Amino acid sequence: MGNPDEYLLAWRQQASQFGLSRSTSFSDYLTFLLQQRSTSNGVFAAKGSVEEMQPFFEFFPNAPCVWLVRENKIEQAVSWHRAHDGGVWTRTTPAAKHASFEFSVERFLYFYDEILRREAMWQEFFSRRKVPPLLLTYEQVCEAPLAAVQSIAAHVGLDASTVADVSSPLQIVRDNTNAAWIRRAEQAVQARDAKPPQ
DSSP states (O other): OOOOBOTTTTHHHHHHHTTOOTTOOHHHHHHHHHHHSSOTTSOOOBOOOHHHHHHHHHHOTTOOOEEEEOSOHHHHHHHHHHHHHHSOSOOSSTTOOOOOOOOOHHHHHHHHHHHHHHHHHHHHHHHHOSSOOEEEEHHHHHHOHHHHHHHHHHHTTSOGGGOOOOOOSOOOOOOHHHHHHHHHHHHHHHHHHHSOOO
């Protein structure tokens, strides 16, 4: 549904990659996206941070939103640490491997705190908004992907019964290193939380 992508991250650069002029206005870029990147059922989808999505919501204040969060923030921060510093965000074959580097408590805590900060920003945004989001967790999507996609279809006004199957070429990136790092990450959070406030 909607070919979701981070269209609004460095949008001028992306506009030029689509063959548009560097002088293209944001409204013209959105018009192009809606015409060229919507799926045949009329759905357009974009994803991004609060900051990235704000200009979009100025044009479409009542657009339905899907808010995807992860229940285990420590695991999410470890994955972000490895993806960002190791250079592997997704993979479709087992061949893609992270660059070798050591776990950093400081880097992990940065990503962990950033996850909490961004989630709080979304919470504040949605609390001010008339249209409530569809809240899904990463864990729910992994456990029951078809049900998750059907709920999204219903949320954006489509007949959920038309979604009979879902598949993805993406493979799980985490490995045994993640498990070892998660234990160290849990210790880091516990140690920091145990410190008396300054």
